[in-house]
Amino acid sequence: MLFLVQMKVNPPTHLAPDEFARIKEEEKQRALEIQRQGKWPHLWRVTGKYSNVSVFDVDSNQELHDLLTSLPLFPFMEVSVTPMNTHPSALSE
Amino acid sequence: MLFLVQMKVNPPTHLAPDEFARIKEEEKQRALEIQRQGKWPHLWRVTGKYSNVSVFDVDSNQELHDLLTSLPLFPFMEVSVTPMNTHPSALSE
Amino acid sequence: MLFLVQMKVNPPTHLAPDEFARIKEEEKQRALEIQRQGKWPHLWRVTGKYSNVSVFDVDSNQELHDLLTSLPLFPFMEVSVTPMNTHPSALSE
Amino acid sequence: MLFLVQMKVNPPTHLAPDEFARIKEEEKQRALEIQRQGKWPHLWRVTGKYSNVSVFDVDSNQELHDLLTSLPLFPFMEVSVTPMNTHPSALSE
Amino acid sequence: MLFLVQMKVNPPTHLAPDEFARIKEEEKQRALEIQRQGKWPHLWRVTGKYSNVSVFDVDSNQELHDLLTSLPLFPFMEVSVTPMNTHPSALSE
Amino acid sequence: MLFLVQMKVNPPTHLAPDEFARIKEEEKQRALEIQRQGKWPHLWRVTGKYSNVSVFDVDSNQELHDLLTSLPLFPFMEVSVTPMNTHPSALSE
Amino acid sequence: MLFLVQMKVNPPTHLAPDEFARIKEEEKQRALEIQRQGKWPHLWRVTGKYSNVSVFDVDSNQELHDLLTSLPLFPFMEVSVTPMNTHPSALSE
Amino acid sequence: MLFLVQMKVNPPTHLAPDEFARIKEEEKQRALEIQRQGKWPHLWRVTGKYSNVSVFDVDSNQELHDLLTSLPLFPFMEVSVTPMNTHPSALSE
Amino acid sequence: MLFLVQMKVNPPTHLAPDEFARIKEEEKQRALEIQRQGKWPHLWRVTGKYSNVSVFDVDSNQELHDLLTSLPLFPFMEVSVTPMNTHPSALSE
Amino acid sequence: MLFLVQMKVNPPTHLAPDEFARIKEEEKQRALEIQRQGKWPHLWRVTGKYSNVSVFDVDSNQELHDLLTSLPLFPFMEVSVTPMNTHPSALSE
Numbered sequence: 001m002l003f004l005v006q007m008k009v010n011p012p013t014h015l016a017p018d019e020f021a022r023i024k025e026e027e028k029q030r031a032l033e034i035q036r037q038g039k040w041p042h043l044w045r046v047t048g049k050y051s052n053v054s055v056f057d058v059d060s061n062q063e064l065h066d067l068l069t070s071l072p073l074f075p076f077m078e079v080s081v082t083p084m085n086t087h088p089s090a091l092s093e
Numbered sequence: 094m095l096f097l098v099q100m101k102v103n104p105p106t107h108l109a110p111d112e113f114a115r116i117k118e119e120e121k122q123r124a125l126e127i128q129r130q131g132k133w134p135h136l137w138r139v140t141g142k143y144s145n146v147s148v149f150d151v152d153s154n155q156e157l158h159d160l161l162t163s164l165p166l167f168p169f170m171e172v173s174v175t176p177m178n179t180h181p182s183a184l185s186e
Numbered sequence: 187m188l189f190l191v192q193m194k195v196n197p198p199t200h201l202a203p204d205e206f207a208r209i210k211e212e213e214k215q216r217a218l219e220i221q222r223q224g225k226w227p228h229l230w231r232v233t234g235k236y237s238n239v240s241v242f243d244v245d246s247n248q249e250l251h252d253l254l255t256s257l258p259l260f261p262f263m264e265v266s267v268t269p270m271n272t273h274p275s276a277l278s279e
Numbered sequence: 280m281l282f283l284v285q286m287k288v289n290p291p292t293h294l295a296p297d298e299f300a301r302i303k304e305e306e307k308q309r310a311l312e313i314q315r316q317g318k319w320p321h322l323w324r325v326t327g328k329y330s331n332v333s334v335f336d337v338d339s340n341q342e343l344h345d346l347l348t349s350l351p352l353f354p355f356m357e358v359s360v361t362p363m364n365t366h367p368s369a370l371s372e
Numbered sequence: 373m374l375f376l377v378q379m380k381v382n383p384p385t386h387l388a389p390d391e392f393a394r395i396k397e398e399e400k401q402r403a404l405e406i407q408r409q410g411k412w413p414h415l416w417r418v419t420g421k422y423s424n425v426s427v428f429d430v431d432s433n434q435e436l437h438d439l440l441t442s443l444p445l446f447p448f449m450e451v452s453v454t455p456m457n458t459h460p461s462a463l464s465e
Numbered sequence: 466m467l468f469l470v471q472m473k474v475n476p477p478t479h480l481a482p483d484e485f486a487r488i489k490e491e492e493k494q495r496a497l498e499i500q501r502q503g504k505w506p507h508l509w510r511v512t513g514k515y516s517n518v519s520v521f522d523v524d525s526n527q528e529l530h531d532l533l534t535s536l537p538l539f540p541f542m543e544v545s546v547t548p549m550n551t552h553p554s555a556l557s558e
Numbered sequence: 559m560l561f562l563v564q565m566k567v568n569p570p571t572h573l574a575p576d577e578f579a580r581i582k583e584e585e586k587q588r589a590l591e592i593q594r595q596g597k598w599p600h601l602w603r604v605t606g607k608y609s610n611v612s613v614f615d616v617d618s619n620q621e622l623h624d625l626l627t628s629l630p631l632f633p634f635m636e637v638s639v640t641p642m643n644t645h646p647s648a649l650s651e
Numbered sequence: 652m653l654f655l656v657q658m659k660v661n662p663p664t665h666l667a668p669d670e671f672a673r674i675k676e677e678e679k680q681r682a683l684e685i686q687r688q689g690k691w692p693h694l695w696r697v698t699g700k701y702s703n704v705s706v707f708d709v710d711s712n713q714e715l716h717d718l719l720t721s722l723p724l725f726p727f728m729e730v731s732v733t734p735m736n737t738h739p740s741a742l743s744e
Numbered sequence: 745m746l747f748l749v750q751m752k753v754n755p756p757t758h759l760a761p762d763e764f765a766r767i768k769e770e771e772k773q774r775a776l777e778i779q780r781q782g783k784w785p786h787l788w789r790v791t792g793k794y795s796n797v798s799v800f801d802v803d804s805n806q807e808l809h810d811l812l813t814s815l816p817l818f819p820f821m822e823v824s825v826t827p828m829n830t831h832p833s834a835l836s837e
Numbered sequence: 838m839l840f841l842v843q844m845k846v847n848p849p850t851h852l853a854p855d856e857f858a859r860i861k862e863e864e865k866q867r868a869l870e871i872q873r874q875g876k877w878p879h880l881w882r883v884t885g886k887y888s889n890v891s892v893f894d895v896d897s898n899q900e901l902h903d904l905l906t907s908l909p910l911f912p913f914m915e916v917s918v919t920p921m922n923t924h925p926s927a928l929s930e
Binding site: 525526 | 559560561618619620622623639641642643644
């Protein structure tokens, strides 16, 4: 089941830079992990912004929520979730 | 080069139903054609709405514009275009 | 799997009143049918508006989309879909 | 009398983490208490966000206000309140 | 129980002027009737707009909905409903 | 001359709690004082929010401005002011 | 008493062009009349838009409402009204 | 050449009160100076808000920019600039 | 003097297609004419939309207004005008 | 390939003034450098705001992203990116 997820990161000004750098590194590892599980098939950077466009492939809303809230940067994100399904004119997918 | 394109269709009330049905059928054929050319790798339906989430893979803004304006339903669409590029944490793409 | 679905109806001014009345009656029957299937556990009227707050319980985004687009009033609706999951402080559900 | 209440929590950056954790625990107990009183029949988590969708069943606006402002997290919330009533096509409720 | 209700009228361009004039006259009578019942204690015109600010005093959301939808101009209105309760600094009310 | 005034309070996180409590107490006294002068005939609490709906009865814009800016909580408020006048269907007022 | 009034005209597509031209001419005469009364001291065109920025000088909200609703183009306008008063740093006015 | 300029001041919470008071005093002097030069013919206070409505009369965009950015409060302002020109129905100006 | 002007065209559904085609052709000729006068140095198409991004170089707001309102498509456009001036980091211009 | 890029700077209140001044100076040098490379053909200041209107000429979304994120002020900016292409009525470009 596919979801379009758009995440905008608002870097926290109350954290020390190296603390935030550490969190970002953890974020990268966690993101790679979820992608390897096949749950996060698409992850693109929005040109000119500290935000991404993602597509998640999960079995339930709960699973999607657990994955997103497990991201170290989650507390600093504005997240929008758009459920998607097959388009009648789609060639494949 | 990737673009997130979101298209919302506002069915025209001033057209006869069969005329609009004809345009929709042309739209489907044109969409399949562009997908076969590899220019439109992803096309999903937004759950509960007459709109789609698409990803286009083109060589220039001009090419994207020409493809979008070639769609028979283009005059009845609200279109948003978001340029994207590689995300540093993306596993592949 | 639960979704909050909010539907606002914009009555079409280009349809004859009795034609729209017929569609509304079909809508009521279809809504009752889906509720009997257990897919639409909650349907409330928003006070002072021609819109509703609903909760759907479905197995996939696709199923939700098919149910919503099967509603006779769908072409005259603005629909927002919010995926939900269990709240850690919820007593039951 | 039913109200749709949507609460978005903006975690305070000026509070110490353990202080905020304490408040969150109090919040959970208070939420369970109100639910046991039958005043808060539905509480769901919005997928991907630190916010909830709730339905309150109260006898007056005043009662709803007193319940909401009694929540320990109230000072850190954006709350929207939508009065609801019976929908003519609702099977039960 | 008090509600702030704000109503903006969008005059229908598809109705004949005298037909709309007739509806407006019915609206006035119905509004006076509800006010005489004590359910609509305040009705003010917003300066410079075809809209009003009202306060309704009702026993339930359902009653408010029935009153509002009974207004002949209801189909041509954008309505916002804000539940209110006693303010701790209010002298009376 | 009547004005609808809606005030949303954003509690300042940079003030000590007892300092803000002191200001709130001053606010209450000032609000009662203005109401006794007959300038602030209606003051209601918006259910579920730290904001109010008020009606002021003043002789000029200047008087309204002076009254509002005299409120101790004014620096922490988002204020919207809507001029109103007699509605042709109003029973009294 | 001063009010900033911003008027955006949405030309009606359901009226014959010469009918709308007649209304526009009436509008011009009425506008000149109000200005001669000293009630409409400033009237400017917004560059690039079919809208104006005006300042009205009236004795009450009611007077402003009567003046605005007397404008032949009023039914085709979006109007915003902002009450103003003396600025402490204003040299004159 | 006329511009409608609307300035909303967001008092900085990170500055000491007397420091901000000093800046406000400088602002007043600078505003009076620009008005004396005839560049700032109108300056009104928006009722109930810490913001103003102004009309500037300048020879170029650059001149307007230089004047606005010379205001001591500029760093704490949200500014909107609307170019204006003569209205065909304006009596004078 | 430079202005960023963004024009979105909303094709009129109440005009016959060939009538609108005629207006579009007139629009093209007028646009070329203004560009040859050096008043419209930049005109770009927004990818995926029936709208443009333009830069006008004029001597006054009035001149800009006269140029824009002289465009045959003006009645069917949403126009936004942003005055611009030299940027301190600009290499040339 | 052209992009309209609009950058609004929100000066950070948590940085020391001289630290921010240093970053601004680095920003200027970097901006001049990119302009000399021909990648940033237009850079204008928006009148009355700490923001700019720019046109970038790049070969890909990736290149645009790398250029923008290389700007020292990038962390303090709200950036909007609009892909553009040739307009059918453009004289040159």
